[in-house]
Amino acid sequence: MSAPMREPEKLAAAVQEQGALPMPMGSAGHGCGVPQQEGLEALAGYEPTVEALRGMIAMFRPLPRPRITLYPSLDGLDLSLSSPDAFERWRVALQIAPLAVRLHAFGDGAWLEADGLFHGVAVHMAVHGLQLTEEQALTPPPRSVPDGARGAAAVSALPPSPAEAQR
Template sequence: MTTEITEPITQANEPDITLFEEQAPVVEALAALVRMFGHLPKPYITLNRFSTALGLQLDSPSAFEQWRTALQVAPDAVDSRSSENDAWLCADGVFRGVAVRLTGFGLVLPGERPEDAAVVA
């Protein structure tokens, strides 16, 4: 007796596999960002296979603010987050139809001296 599999086997909790071509708008938006804002501080860039969003992570609040302004993200869209040892800024925007997540590290925690604040390099 032989068994023929006619449908792909997937884990029940595994997300749908996306096609690489679905990232084309993200890559095109990234290329446009480089052309238009190449003079801004260099971000750490993230792309995720489960999302068509672009992440830009900056190592200081100042760099975050420059990008926020360039992308015309409203100041009231900025949120601050913290964990036990870190604090950061985040805001969501859209550039050329692509969701952009800005994150700015290097915030000083209450009780921490500015010169002791860790900055992500």
């Protein structure tokens, strides 16, 4: 007959069996000492954001997996992507206009970001850690596009820059 298991051994056995850690219990018996109803009401701010996230999971399963942060106070999702290709695939899927993408350069690095909406919830997406060549780092940013202009037609409608005119 084996000796009865002590509490840490029971916990280790439960973790191994379930493959996850159990929720900590507080003095009130409802997780970390917070009464259960207050905890659920505090999570209510996440509902629209979680529903949008569920929609993304259903619609965009084949896309690269982003790191996701939920912001209930801002009613939004933050998608951090691992590469420019992943960023572009998500931008297209979320129907964010190419002209909404912003490039931020610093030294020899840069990041891209864009904002949009999905199911009425704000979505901010970014990819960080992009490496720039010396030439790219020294090149001034592109000219801005006139208000109301869209897509390639808008870019081709701009007068050529002095460098383009010399070519």
